[in-house]
Amino acid sequence: MNYIEKLRTSEDMVTPGMSACQGCCGELVLRRILQISGKNTIVCVPPGCMSGAGVVGWDYQTGMKIPVHIPLLTNTASFLSGVSQMYQRKGRGDVNMIAVAGDGATADGGFQSLSGAAERNEKMLYVCYDNEGYMNTGFQRSSTTTKGSRTSTTPIGEAINGKQQPSKYVALIMSMHALQYCATASPSHMQDMVAKVERGLAESKKGFAFIHVIAPCPTGWSFEPDMSIQIAKKAVASNMFPLWEKYNGNYYITVENKKPIPVKEFLQSMGKYKSLTDDDIAQIQKEADTKYETLKKLASE
């Protein structure tokens, strides 16, 4: 079955009406992951846009067809470790253990818990949808926010212009744990993403699987909702968000980028980078190039 057949025949596990914005890639990613994992799944969605959009539920009504829990911003991987360990103990290791967490819950407040669970190689699939900020609380900066971005805690000002620090590359940091599987994915490259979620799920039965997914956010990043996939495409094409995976100790670039587009094309397609100077753009270009070079070296080992 090809990925399109899979997606058109698999059941949606999430409430049909959730309050994520028009064109939200977080919603897209969440639905796709759970379509692939199916009913035999337990999912944790920490505080953030996805849980806030109603997928955990309201009062006595649930937002999913599968068991779901909203853990803390700071403990998703630990909480799921406990659930997973009990399921192994009960001889029900077949149940998919999935976290769908934002970049804040992953790279900031929840990072210690995540790193601990990865180091213990706990059996779960942890997916980070990265919209480069704390969207649910009003688009404040996070550690994955790209340098120069306008966020509500790094506004454009006379004295200080946007975020001053480059982003933390959480996927590569995670890959340095002795984990089972690590990958990056983009909803624009749906076939690649579906394959990685499938592999991640399979590997999660043996240990810790981590997937870092870019999730363009029209509301926070300032672009028209219909451009979400185009923007994700440009992020990949410009090497702002290269697609790779690591398993059995080896790195593989899954979508080769022979002729990258300038990062400028990506940066200029949305409002949050509006006030970047040429110097800023040059620096971001350099970071993207270095990132890709590093990955190429890792992949050629």
Place this chain on the structure above:
Amino acid sequence: MKIKAMTGNTTAAIAASLCRPDLIAAYPITPQSSVAEYLSELVHSGELQTNYVTTESEHSVMSVIQGAACAGGRTFTATSGQGLALMYEPYFQMSTMRLPMVMAIVTREMISPCTVWSGQQDAMSVRDAGWLQVYVENNQEIMDMIIQGYMITEHEDVLIPINVCYDGFYLSHLVEGVDVPSQKEVDAFLPPVHFNHAILDPDNPMAVDSLTSGEVLTRYRKGHLEAMVKTLDVIEEVDKKFAKSFGRSYGGAIEEYKCDDADIVLVAIGGMTGTARDAVDMARDKGIKAGLIKLRFVRPFPTDRIANALKGKKAFAVVDRSVCFGWNAGPMYTEVRAALINGDDKYSHFSAIGGLGGADISIKHMTSVIEKLESVKSKPGQHDTLWLMKEF
């Protein structure tokens, strides 16, 4: 049963292992560390078949445990001071999700100043986080209350996690003779864990901890408070059951000692109770009509039993090993006062504070409390806080 000489920490580890936990998570901190170590030994030697998770922090300890409890498991951990503080976020959620478990708090003073020693400030500071809390006097009681703790916390009318609190160093590192029940005896006493009000299971999908409106949340809080009240009965019931199986009873939420004909009453909590008992005996020898209340359960607070025990007495003092900031008194003093049915104006009473940061509460200190009680017993009202300190 056999008597073994062991520390409070070893006792706690053995007690937990006798209750056949599905999952244990722990992170070392003074003075709790040897609990985590001894449990590891039991697991690595194959004696204890449990999922033992050595996390990167106490925050994750409580989180891993919460996950296991959401899959129906029986769980255990122990911590102290800063560990408990770091744990606060999932700690509060554990009780408000009404997930049963036993957690030992090896009580420790809170920083600052920098300290690693005894004191009850850690456990006292979280007494309003929705957990049950029992404070014990000696190693035998650690053993017995961890076992009883599972029966109480998993009781269908309770479903509230419980802290078994024992004094860091004074009990955790003190070697005492402990009557260790056999596995068979504990198995006969404690049924397997069963609760399913909040379970993550694809066979019965539900959203655990969905976003909740204030009206519904208020209903959950009301239920939690009412369950706390019911727990007072469950505590007595379990104490009786335990006495039947093991021959030891602790009198439920409080224990009264020589209170019947007493004029003046000391209220003590935790390990200091032994010293208080001796001081009361010495006072009795001198003809002073002293009595003692050992406050065991702090949550739920046994208001009726305390009020009854103090009825008709002239004076009481509560000795706290922690402080209540803003009251110029110890926390249990403020709560004992609040428990008195017709107000406290006919009593002479005061707060005594000592034993902070590992300082000793000596027999001299306890005697000084009794002497002050004697001297103020016919002057109803509140008297100055008595600080049990060394003369410098």
Place this chain on the structure above:
Amino acid sequence: MSKRVHISPLANEGMYILDTASWRTERPVMNKEKCIECGLCLTYCPVNAIIFDENKYKITYNYCKGCGICAVECPKKAIDMVPEGGGK
């Protein structure tokens, strides 16, 4: 689904659903003359409003938020965004 005693916050008494269709200012309309039934629109719809039924891709309107992603991503430009209210 079994009825539960609600002693702690949990939800299992049915699905929490929002009327997201009411957000639409434009609705996507598929032109079947241009459509080659490739299915890309279905894979990119964040809401899962596009279905595959009787061997054809179709847009459903109960929850479609009108984001326009399907229209942009269709390789054959077979989807038009049409103002809501101003006719079908």
